[in-house]
Amino acid sequence: MSSYDVIVVGAGSVGVPIALALGEKGLKILVVDKNPSPGQGENKHGIGGIRATHSDSAKIITGLRSLEIFSTWEERFGDDIEWVKGGYTFPAYRAADEQLLKGMLPTQKKYGLNIDFVGPGEMQVIVPGINPEGLIGGTFSPDDGSASPLLAISAFYRRAVELGVEFRFKEEIRGLLVGNGNIQGVAAESGRYWAPVVVDAAGPYSKDLCRTVDVDMPVVPESHEAGITEPVQQFFTSMVVDMRPIPGSKNYYFYQNRHGQVIFCLTPEPPLRGTDKRETSVFLPQISTRMVTLMPRLRNLRVRRVWRGLYPMSPDGSPLVGWNREIQGLVHATGMCGQGFMLGPGLGEVIARMITHETNEEDKIILEALSPYRVFGAEEVLK
Numbered sequence: 001m002s003s004y005d006v007i008v009v010g011a012g013s014v015g016v017p018i019a020l021a022l023g024e025k026g027l028k029i030l031v032v033d034k035n036p037s038p039g040q041g042e043n044k045h046g047i048g049g050i051r052a053t054h055s056d057s058a059k060i061i062t063g064l065r066s067l068e069i070f071s072t073w074e075e076r077f078g079d080d081i082e083w084v085k086g087g088y089t090f091p092a093y094r095a096a097d098e099q100l101l102k103g104m105l106p107t108q109k110k111y112g113l114n115i116d117f118v119g120p121g122e123m124q125v126i127v128p129g130i131n132p133e134g135l136i137g138g139t140f141s142p143d144d145g146s147a148s149p150l151l152a153i154s155a156f157y158r159r160a161v162e163l164g165v166e167f168r169f170k171e172e173i174r175g176l177l178v179g180n181g182n183i184q185g186v187a188a189e190s191g192r193y194w195a196p197v198v199v200d201a202a203g204p205y206s207k208d209l210c211r212t213v214d215v216d217m218p219v220v221p222e223s224h225e226a227g228i229t230e231p232v233q234q235f236f237t238s239m240v241v242d243m244r245p246i247p248g249s250k251n252y253y254f255y256q257n258r259h260g261q262v263i264f265c266l267t268p269e270p271p272l273r274g275t276d277k278r279e280t281s282v283f284l285p286q287i288s289t290r291m292v293t294l295m296p297r298l299r300n301l302r303v304r305r306v307w308r309g310l311y312p313m314s315p316d317g318s319p320l321v322g323w324n325r326e327i328q329g330l331v332h333a334t335g336m337c338g339q340g341f342m343l344g345p346g347l348g349e350v351i352a353r354m355i356t357h358e359t360n361e362e363d364k365i366i367l368e369a370l371s372p373y374r375v376f377g378a379e380e381v382l383k
């Protein structure tokens with residue numbers, strides 16, 4: 001069967017931008033996905049938050065590049081991906097959170113992030129109706145924002161097709177093909193496809209994919225639920241992240257989209273490992289209580305629907321990106337945790353340059369920090 005310069009397994013948040021960036025370099029690319037169209041894995045479960053507000057240099061640099069791609073997409077290519085520059089807000093009600101947020105500012109500013117710690121008065125202007133009781137202030141990064149994951153990935157996909165990238169849907173990859181320590185291609189249901197470079201962008205299923213060649217990728221799927229309300233008149237634009245853990249959940253986050261709907265998501269504690277995507281009766285009472293306490297005016301909103309998807313979790317909350325050291329030509333682009341949509345476009349370009357041996361100094365910082373072979377230490381603070 002056909003041979004390619006690069007095969008990407010997974011047409012998701014990361015696989016499509018990688019293919020797009022490689023397509024821009026004129027390479028012959030094949031993307032294979034078991035689903036019927038792009039973004040039908042976890043991409044479509046994301047709520048669309050896009051930020052460069054991270055705690056470490058690699059994700060800040062990547063996030064800034066992603067923001068540039070999302071925010072200029074419509075003017076460059078004409079597709080409306082529902083980009084909104086609403087900013088990200090991390091309110092602080094505890095001295096420990098104030099310290100944590102302020103402690104990250106020097107690193108964030110060093111890499112060019114537009115962010116500041118604002119007092120309680122300004123916080124109440126940015127998030128009208130936020131509970132003022134005990135509010136110390138918080139960070140606001142006005143250049144962060146949101147977009148529709150399905151509109152964005154469809155736009156990236158169409159552009160990749162224009163550049164000659166080939167996509168095969170409804171094709172499950174049964175295994176990677178290796179000979180003499182080199183990747184040779186992939187075994188799909190319908191036959192074999194050949195390439196000297198294969199990218200593992202299989203998200204929550206990376207472990208299964210890599211197991212076929214005895215590579216143990218530490219990616220574990222975790223279930224997360226989200227929901228969306230009916231549309232109402234616009235009354236806030238920023239993504240609000242409440243970092244305070246309470247029994248049953250860690251943080252939760254929400255924003256009002258361009259249609260006036262409030263979209264929300266919560267991090268359960270303890271984590272719900274596995275691939276169960278059935279909605280629960282626990283989530284809505286859990287998150288609505290928290291949201292209404294933080295912002296009482298949300299109490300009259302009616303929820304339209306909830307859904308549940310998977311975070312492809314790495315051991316420390318940061319992606320796993322780089323060449324495999326045992327199998328030449330195998331690239332890992334996985335473990336995106338809760339940030340694959342926002343990191344995808346930036347990482348796509350870095351990975352394309354890695355494959356064509358054109359990395360720059362910033363790429364090296366990113367690839368070193370996200371190496372699958374790093375020593376996994378403490379969890380990334382804003383994961």
Ligand SMILES: Cc1cc2nc3c(=O)[nH]c(=O)nc-3n(C[C@H](O)[C@H](O)[C@H](O)COP(=O)(O)OP(=O)(O)OC[C@H]3O[C@@H](n4cnc5c(N)ncnc54)[C@H](O)[C@@H]3O)c2cc1C
Nearest residue numbers: 010012013014034041042043047049173203309340341342
């Ligand atoms: C409720 C919720 C809210 C979220 N909110 C946000 C957010 O606001 N911002 C953000 O950045 N992220 C968010 N995320 C996280 C984001 O959705 C994921 O990090 C991201 O989609 C992962 O991208 P990926 O490309 O690794 O995986 P996916 O997008 O799932 O892509 C992997 C693809 O690989 C395919 N595949 C896997 N194995 C095979 C195989 N063997 N053969 C063929 N195809 C295969 C799958 O079908 C899939 O299409 C959220 C996630 C959830 C669940």
